[in-house]
Amino acid sequence: MARETRVRFAPSPTGPLHMGGVRTALYNYLFAKQNNGKFILRIEDTDSQRFVPGAEAYILEALQWCGIVPDEGIVQQGVNEDGTPHYVLAEEKSEKNPHAPYRQSQRKPLYRQYAEELVNKGFAYYAFDSAEELNQKRAEAEANKQTFIYNYESRKQLRNSLTLSKEETERLISTTNNWTIRFKIPENETVKMNDLIRGEMEVNTNTLDDKVLWKAADQLPTYHLANIVDDHLMEITEVIRGAEWLPSLPLHYLLYKAFGWEDTMPRFAHLSLLLKPDGKGKLSKRDGDRLGFPVFPLKWVNPETQEVSRGYREDGYYPEAFVNLLALLGWNPGTEQEIFTLEELIPIFSLDRVIKSGAKFNVEKAKWFNEQFLRRRTAAQLAQEFAPAVKEKTGREYSQLFLEEVCTLIKERAHFSTEFWDISKALFLCPDGAAQVTAAAQPETPVAVYNLDDVKKFCTEENKAHVAELLSLIKESTFPTFTDNQNDRTTLLATASTASANATTPVTYKELCCSKIEELLTGYIKAKEWKMGQVMNTLRLFFTGNTRGLGISDIIYFIGKECTIKRIEAGLKAC
RNA sequence: GGUCGGUUCGUCUAACGGUUAGGACACAAGAUUUUCAUUCUUGUAAUAGGAGUUCGAUUCUCCUACCGACUACCA
Numbered sequence: 001m002a003r004e005t006r007v008r009f010a011p012s013p014t015g016p017l018h019m020g021g022v023r024t025a026l027y028n029y030l031f032a033k034q035n036n037g038k039f040i041l042r043i044e045d046t047d048s049q050r051f052v053p054g055a056e057a058y059i060l061e062a063l064q065w066c067g068i069v070p071d072e073g074i075v076q077q078g079v080n081e082d083g084t085p086h087y088v089l090a091e092e093k094s095e096k097n098p099h100a101p102y103r104q105s106q107r108k109p110l111y112r113q114y115a116e117e118l119v120n121k122g123f124a125y126y127a128f129d130s131a132e133e134l135n136q137k138r139a140e141a142e143a144n145k146q147t148f149i150y151n152y153e154s155r156k157q158l159r160n161s162l163t164l165s166k167e168e169t170e171r172l173i174s175t176t177n178n179w180t181i182r183f184k185i186p187e188n189e190t191v192k193m194n195d196l197i198r199g200e201m202e203v204n205t206n207t208l209d210d211k212v213l214w215k216a217a218d219q220l221p222t223y224h225l226a227n228i229v230d231d232h233l234m235e236i237t238e239v240i241r242g243a244e245w246l247p248s249l250p251l252h253y254l255l256y257k258a259f260g261w262e263d264t265m266p267r268f269a270h271l272s273l274l275l276k277p278d279g280k281g282k283l284s285k286r287d288g289d290r291l292g293f294p295v296f297p298l299k300w301v302n303p304e305t306q307e308v309s310r311g312y313r314e315d316g317y318y319p320e321a322f323v324n325l326l327a328l329l330g331w332n333p334g335t336e337q338e339i340f341t342l343e344e345l346i347p348i349f350s351l352d353r354v355i356k357s358g359a360k361f362n363v364e365k366a367k368w369f370n371e372q373f374l375r376r377r378t379a380a381q382l383a384q385e386f387a388p389a390v391k392e393k394t395g396r397e398y399s400q401l402f403l404e405e406v407c408t409l410i411k412e413r414a415h416f417s418t419e420f421w422d423i424s425k426a427l428f429l430c431p432d433g434a435a436q437v438t439a440a441a442q443p444e445t446p447v448a449v450y451n452l453d454d455v456k457k458f459c460t461e462e463n464k465a466h467v468a469e470l471l472s473l474i475k476e477s478t479f480p481t482f483t484d485n486q487n488d489r490t491t492l493l494a495t496a497s498t499a500s501a502n503a504t505t506p507v508t509y510k511e512l513c514c515s516k517i518e519e520l521l522t523g524y525i526k527a528k529e530w531k532m533g534q535v536m537n538t539l540r541l542f543f544t545g546n547t548r549g550l551g552i553s554d555i556i557y558f559i560g561k562e563c564t565i566k567r568i569e570a571g572l573k574a575c
Numbered sequence: 576g577g578u579c580g581g582u583u584c585g586u587c588u589a590a591c592g593g594u595u596a597g598g599a600c601a602c603a604a605g606a607u608u609u610u611c612a613u614u615c616u617u618g619u620a621a622u623a624g625g626a627g628u629u630c631g632a633u634u635c636u637c638c639u640a641c642c643g644a645c646u647a648c649c650a
Contacts, residue, residue: 216648364601518609547610
């Protein structure tokens with residue numbers, strides 16, 4: 001009978017979860033969902049030395065932000081500030097969490113019996129060498145350009161239950177506490193292994209060392225023992241983990257064999273590493289700081305040093321974009337489609353299409369992914385994201401409709417919604433005529449300043465005379481601009497559609513207004529045979545402070561007639 | 576040093592042993608436009624090197640080079 005698919009993500013709470021870890025979690029999640037199985041979260045905190053407070057909560061929050069929520073291993077405990085469920089690691093057994101606790105430090109009493117079972121079966125032994133003694137041996141060997149490893153040969157010369165008498169062994173176990181249980185790697189055997197991504201591999205056991213399985217000093221297992229025991233107990237069917245574990249795969253095979261669990265041994269898949277964008281080696285925390293992109297999903301403050309690491313969330317990435325880019329870093333669907341939601345990835349994900357080689361992370365592509373999701377957002381969603389920034393910068397509230405129309409206009413000019421303010425601030429604030437000539441930066445006053453180069457280039461007497469003439473035209477003309485009044489909007493649209501029945505009639509109120517404004521201005525400019533670029537750019541300079549950016553009719557539409565006049569007057573006076 | 580893994584445009588990648596080696600990001604050029612951006616079109620750019628197997632190799636084998644992981648009483 002086929003077993004239920006059960007996979008796990010088993011991070012160690014030694015710091016924030018890095019994006020490579022999130023990718024591993026993602027692939028596990030996709031695999032589980034595709035097979036109608038379970039995705040389990042387990043915390044491997046068997047190293048009390050390296051425990052970092054807050055890391056576990058960070059892992060939970062990061063997974064939740066990505067939408068990769070475990071099926072097993074967590075329980076809801078209240079709600080977060082934003083109303084989403086607040087998850088913590090499950091400590092009590094329940095129907096949903098039959099294997100609780102899911103934190104290995106809380107499973108501590110479990111492991112010793114398994115280690116001793118191996119000793120009794122002859123697959124492991126007690127070792128009494130101190131860490132200092134072994135370090136010294138390593139140092140000596142290194143001095144002779146050799147490598148010391150605890151293995152089938154050297155174990156015969158070391159202090160352990162294989163070389164000491166039974167009485168001495170028992171005395172040391174009961175009277176000292178810095179001994180360990182080591183796995184006894186068999187001599188000169190070939191371990192044949194299979195990896196779902198890499199295929200067949202084999203290794204000779206003589207190249208392996210006798211790994212520590214359990215430590216008397218802290219009564220805790222090492223990774224290898226805890227991992228195998230828990231994967232067995234939790235009935236894990238596939239182990240999908242990082243390639244850094246590949247060298248310990250033979251040991252893990254041997255452990256399953258020694259325990260007699262070969263028939264239920266999980267299948268293994270080792271994911272290639274995420275590499276630094278420039279040089280060599282795997283992507284590390286420092287690369288992000290150095291190259292200017294986040295390495296972590298969420299912002300992290302080191303509790304000891306207060307050092308801050310930026311996160312994708314805080315940098316303005318959508319979780320969907322982050323998940324998408326991670327999914328395609330080391331995997332591809334075999335088609336040319338590149339944009340996927342988490343849901344869409346589930347049916348098409350496949351371990352056979354996971355790439356064997358390491359993937360270098362590329363920030364530009366990451367931004368592109370975010371841009372794609374930004375463009376797929378509705379105006380209402382974007383307006384909601386933008387509203388707080390507008391309120392903060394302007395000190396006032398703008399209508400939902402105003403913000404939506406602004407967002408629709410500018411969404412194709414941005415990679416992130418956090419860029420919206422810079423792109424559109426001229427629609428909210430005037431350039432400050434007084435401040436322009438000095439070009440002094442005034443960070444405390446959020447107003448645009450005229451760009452001096454542009455002033456030099458466009459504020460010629462000729463251009464100013466033309467703009468002055470346009471000012472008069474604007475003053476004596478009537479033209480519709482933005483309004484929240486729905487009656488005015490529908491009335492205008494109705495008269496426009498009856499006036500001209502052809503198919504190219506503008507379809508929205510804004511489009512209609514902008515075309516009227518444009519007709520007014522360009523009609524006049526063309527009639528006068530002025531240079532369009534010169535006049536329009538001078539206008540733009542007066543409106544926004546520089547000559548690049550939004551269209552003139554769009555700006556007038558949003559700021560209205562009165563403000564249009566004020567800005568032109570201010571510009572003519574100042575430049 | 577040893578063990579294991581990897582190597583296709585700058586980057587992410589596609590290609591049952593038979594393709595003008597494809598796509599995307601980035602870059603460049605052109606078109607559109609009142610500027611910028613968008614959009615559209617086009618372009619530059621790769622099988623690490625060497626043997627072998629084969630009618631034919633990016634694809635299979637071996638060697639070399641390079642890159643990486645691991646080599647803790649860390650995970």
